[in-house]
Amino acid sequence: MKIVSKYPVLLVLCIAFFIAALFQCKGDKHTSINEDLSVVKSEISKTNAAFEKQINELIVLVSENADEKTIQGKFEQLRITYKKMEWAVEYFLPNSARFINGPALPEIEMDEHTELEPEGLQVLEEIFYPYTAENKEESIRYLKKLINKSNTIKTNFQAITISKDQVFDAARQEIFRITSLGISGFDTPVSGTFLKEMPYSLKAVQLTLQQISTEKSKTRALKEIEVAIASAVTVLNKNTDRNTFDYVNFIPDHLNTISSLLLEFKKQEGIPDIEVTSALSKNAATFFSENAFNPNAFVPGKEYAFSREKAALGKKLFNDKILSNNNTRSCATCHIPEKAFTDGLAKSMSLENAELQRNTPSLNYAGFQHGQFWDMRKDDLEGQSSDVISNKEEMHGDLNIILGKINQDPQYLPEFRKIYETQKAETWQLQNLLASYIRSLAKFDSNFDEYMRGNRSAMTENQKQGFNLFVGKAQCALCHFIPLFNGTVPPNFKKTEQEVLGTATNGDNRSFDQDPGRGKFHQTVEALQHSFKTPTLRNISKTAPYMHNGGYKTLKEVMNFYNKGGGKGFGFKVDNQTLSDAPLQLSEKEIDLIIEFMEALNDR
Incomplete structure (x- = not known):
């Protein structure tokens, strides 16, 4: 009491300072997580230095005409070293990552209509498997380009500041990258060494989490993560054969377990969410969790954000012939729910009942693609809707006339006003409503999803074998990425790919x-x-029927086409075919099993 009476002003100031500091910590999300992360950056730099050293060693081997086996062995070491820092490079330097370990295909600059030469590890893989001395100079040229990329990594990680929430987010994305691209062999399509590499990716995540952990998680979530990763590595070390590996159980038993534990680690460490809209929910325990995907990552702007109210009104418009000329056709005319929003015809039919150029694509899961229509001529669903409505052969509608009708309609207009808080319906709102309904069509409730969520009776034994073939021997997951099974590339889902298959006019x-x-x-x-x-x-x-032209009547015909090696396999001259022309050597029984698995992808 004496102290209080003697130093009342000092005590009040101390209390005020403590309260202010407390509120500042609560308001600044990064205050509590900006610990010294130099150890993380140091590890990245150390790995990158080893990466550069191994590139130079490989240049020497190639220059001295080392044999194929020696060169391939050193190259596999180089890939493993990259895998140890992949989590960081892919997250913090995505543009560089594309040219370090991207597909051996030209990078397209769409706006400039130009191609950039592919480079990096996947290009070198094609050169080294098999390798001949004729490719010496080309090999050295690409290896020197890789040194430049290594220097980019060095320079950038010396300069950038990283935070604990970013490091965690990057590590989490790496687990999802392994669950989709890694486990399919996406970046080792020729050598097929991905199962040998995955332990190093997993251990790199473990080391990174150890480096950012505190006592809050070390004896709890982190310890469980370490056990889970050790268990996964044990399984991977036992079988590295892509054709016999048990993918269907490895994903739920190991990878889903690890990704779920990461959320517990995040919670125990008090790590906040990264404030960036992403396709994968920040709170999704696995790729297969309910509501794991955020449709708003695919909308053209904040005002287009998805809502159930928009989807409900969009459904009414989708089924209303008001959108077509003379009220003769609705969207549902060609997109039938029972047929997964296709029409069952080889090609779409015009208003005059004439055959159009292409097959009607399914609208299920169309919301998770960057690029609509078979030719991707529209970036998003909003653009797609207006294109179809105004097309004289499809609906021949006039948006101004349609909006005039809606603005005089006693049912539609009040709902537009309620949702958008405007006096009149506008074109972008009409587009957004239709797009919102289509975005609501992704159910994620197939038997496959149930199986991955832990219900081991959800798929039959044949379907499980089919999935293992789908990912392994048939290599379907190289283009149809898990878990969306489309061409939108995980784990960022910022790009949707196109492919050149060499498709024939029909299944013959x-x-x-x-x-x-x-x-x-x-x-x-x-x-x-x-x-x-x-x-x-x-x-x-x-x-x-299937393909862009509807020329393939059954999935069996489609699988036979792929099994042969696409168009090149049938003797077509398709110099730019992106599908491997190597025959898959699938038996009739194996093809049937894959088809049976694909039935497990049907929503219920």
């Missing part, structure tokens, strides 16, 4: 289909000629 595979696809809009870009968007395989058994 006797003549090449001349449709330029996306190439129509990029005529000077050779890589895009005859390219088409990779669609989802979810609900695929309901959407026959």
Whole structure:
């Protein structure tokens, strides 16, 4: 009491300072997590230094005409070293990562209609498997380019500041990258060494979490993560054969377990969410959790954000013939729910009942793609809707006339006003409502999803074998990425890929289909000629016939086409084919098992 009476002003000031500091900590999300992360950056720099050293060693081996086995052995070491820092490079330097370990395909600058030469580890893999001395100079050229990329890593990680929430987010994304791209062998399509590499990716995540952990998690979540990763590594070390590995159990038993434990680690460490809209929910325990995906990562702006109210009104409009000329056709005319929102015809039919150029694509899961229509001519669903409505052969509608009707409609207008808080309906709102309904069509409730959520009776034994073939021997997951099974690349889902398959006019595979696809809009870009968007395989058994031209009547015909090596396998001249032309050597029984698995992708 004496102290209080003697120093009343000092005591009040101390209390005020403590309260102010407390509120400042609560208001600044980064205050409590900006610990010294130099140890993390130091580890990245150390790994990158080893990466550069191994590149130089490989240059020496190639220069001295080392034998193929020696070169391949050193190259595999180099890839493993990259895997130890992949989590950081992919997250903090995504543009550089594309040229370090991206597909051995040209990078397309769409706006400039130009192609950039592919480079990096996947290009070198194609050179080294198999390797001949004729490729010496080319090998050295690409290896020197890789040194430049290593220098970029060094320079950037010396300069940038990283935070604990970013490091955690990067580590979490790496687990999802392993669950989709890693486990499919996406970046080792020729050598197939991905199962040997995955332990190093997992251990790199473990080390990173150890470096950012505190006593809050060390004896709890972190310890469980370490046990889970050790268990996964044990399984991986026992079998590295892509054709016999048990993918269907490894994902739920190990990878889903690890990704779930990461959320507990995040909670125990008090790590906040990264304030960036992403396709994968920040609170999704696994790729297969309910509501794991955020449709707002695919909308053109905040005002287009998805809501159930928008989807409900969009459904009414979708089924209303008010959108077409003379009220003769609705969206539902060609997109039938029972057929996964396709029409069951080889090609769409015009208002005059004439056959159009392409097959009607499914609208299920269309909201999780960057690029609509087979040729990807529209970036999003909003653009797609207006294109169809105004197309004289499809609906021949006039948006101004339609809006005039809606603004005089006693049912529609009040709902528009309620949702958008405007006096009159506008074009973008109409587009957004239709797009919102389509975004609501992704159910994620198939038997496959149930199986991955822990219900081991959800898939049959044949379907489980089919999935293992789908990911392994058949290599389907190289283009139809888990878990969306479309061409939108995980774990960021910021890009949707197109492929050149060399598709024939029909399942007889006797003549090449001349449709330029996306190439129509990029005529000077050779890589895009005859390219088409990779669609989802979810609900695929309901959407026959298949391919952009509807020329393949059954999934068996489609699988036979792939099994042969696509168009090149049938003798078509398709110099830019992105699908491997190597026969898959699938038996009739194996093809049937894969088809049976794909039935497990049907929503219920």
